[in-house]
Every structure is written in structure tokens, then in C-alpha cells.
Amino acid sequence: MASDFSNLLERLNIKFNDIHLLETAFTHRSYLNEVKDVKASNERLEFLGDSILSFIISTYLYSSRPKDPEGDLTNLRSYIVKTKSLAEASEKLELGKYLKLSKGEEISGGRYNTQLLANTFEALLGAIFLDLGLETATKIIHQTLLPDFRNELEAGPPKDSKSELQELAQEKLKESPHYKIIGTKGPDHAKEFMVAVFIKGKEVGRGTGSSKQAAEEMAALNALKSFT
Numbered sequence: 001m002a003s004d005f006s007n008l009l010e011r012l013n014i015k016f017n018d019i020h021l022l023e024t025a026f027t028h029r030s031y032l033n034e035v036k037d038v039k040a041s042n043e044r045l046e047f048l049g050d051s052i053l054s055f056i057i058s059t060y061l062y063s064s065r066p067k068d069p070e071g072d073l074t075n076l077r078s079y080i081v082k083t084k085s086l087a088e089a090s091e092k093l094e095l096g097k098y099l100k101l102s103k104g105e106e107i108s109g110g111r112y113n114t115q116l117l118a119n120t121f122e123a124l125l126g127a128i129f130l131d132l133g134l135e136t137a138t139k140i141i142h143q144t145l146l147p148d149f150r151n152e153l154e155a156g157p158p159k160d161s162k163s164e165l166q167e168l169a170q171e172k173l174k175e176s177p178h179y180k181i182i183g184t185k186g187p188d189h190a191k192e193f194m195v196a197v198f199i200k201g202k203e204v205g206r207g208t209g210s211s212k213q214a215a216e217e218m219a220a221l222n223a224l225k226s227f228t
Contacts, residue, residue, distance in 0.1 A: 025127040030102035042123035049126030056141045079157035083211040086118035095120050161220035179216045195219045
């Protein structure tokens with residue numbers, strides 16, 4: 001099975017000790033329903049990879065931007081570590097083609113789903129951390145993700161709708177916006193979230209998106225119209 005990942009490992013310039021762990025990183029939970037001898041999906045590795053990614057990015061920002069306050073570092077980290085950017089990094093590495101999916105997931109386009117690709121990137125990072133350690137995991141992030149954010153790493157992230165709404169709400173109403181998921185629809189691989197944003201208990205905007213983060217951004221964008 002090692003040869004299945006030879007191109008990927010060559011691009012990342014790494015050698016895996018536990019190929020079974022690498023295979024698990026690409027095993028979607030739907031696959032377990034069809035192949036009875038496979039017992040583990042990539043969800044636990046995704047959980048671990050999410051934390052490792054946050055740690056690596058936080059450490060890098062803390063060192064590279066010594067004058068930034070905590071709030072600015074948090075905003076920049078959130079701008080980098082988001083579903084869209086992780087999915088794009090996943091696409092560049094062609095991680096989708098290594099995924100083990102159920103027939104239903106395959107037919108419905110799960111191999112190209114943004115959320116699923118982002119999750120796979122995190123699962124792969126978790127597997128790299130377990131097999132090769134933090135130093136290698138850090139190298140992979142510096143190699144695959146951070147280069148896409150050179151401008152933001154120098155100047156800080158551009159203002160997004162959530163940041164603008166936060167500033168306006170504080171300035172005009174002395175209150176912070178509150179976001180709440182009010183509904184979801186669709187299968188797990190293509191779930192759509194509906195989010196409402198409230199200020200002082202009053203709903204000021206709604207948005208939908210393929211992730212909670214995307215839906216919140218859309219809700220904030222719609223809410224900003226009430227301030228214009």
C-alpha cells in the first residue's frame with residue numbers, strides 16, 4: 001500500500017513509518033459502512049491535527065509578529081486557519097484522490113467537497129505529527145500553508161465582515177454581536193449551515209454557508225447593510 005502514497009510523500013519530502021496510520025488519515029467514516037475489516041476513520045486524527053495546526057500557527061505568529069496584541073494574533077490565525085484555505089492546500093496536494101469513501105459519498109462528489117478536504121488536511125497533519133513528530137509537522141505547514149499568506153503575514157489580515165461588524169457594533173451600540181446556528185440541512189458531506197447574528201438580543205442579519213464560519217461571515221455581511 002505504500003506505493004499508493006508515493007507521489008504525495010515525495011511532494012512532501014517525508015517517509016512514513018506507519019503506513020496504516022497514513023491510510024487512516026484518508027479514511028472517511030462513510031467507508032466503514034461498506035468495508036467491515038476497516039475499524040477506524042480519520043475523525044480522531046482530524047481532531048488532533050486541528051489542535052496541532054493551531055499550535056504551529058500560533059507559535060509562528062507569536063515569534064514573527066512580536067508587537068501584535070493578542071486580539072490581532074487571534075484574528076490573523078483565524079484568517080489563515082479556515083476551511084477555505086485548508087481545502088485549497090488540500091487541493092494543491094491532490095489529497096482528494098487518496099480518500100477512501102463510500103459509493104454514495106463518491107457519487108455525490110465528496111472527493112471534492114470543501115469541508116471534507118479541509119478535514120482531510122487536518123487528519124493528515126495529525127498523522128504526520130504522530131508518526132514523524134512536531135518538527136516535521138511544522139515543516140509541512142511552512143511548506144504547504146503559510147506561503148499562501150505572505151502578504152497577510154507581513155501586514156495583517158484584511159478586514160472581514162465579522163471584524164467590521166464587531167467594530168461598528170461596539171462603536172455605535174456598545175455591544176458585541178452574538179452568532180447562533182438556527183438551522184442545518186443536507187447530508188454530512190455537503191451540510192449547509194444557517195446562522196443568525198444578534199445585537200442586544202435583536203436579530204440583525206442571517207447567512208448560509210458550507211461551514212459555520214462561512215455562514216457567520218455571510219450573516220455579518222448582511223447585518224452591515226443595516227449600518228449603512
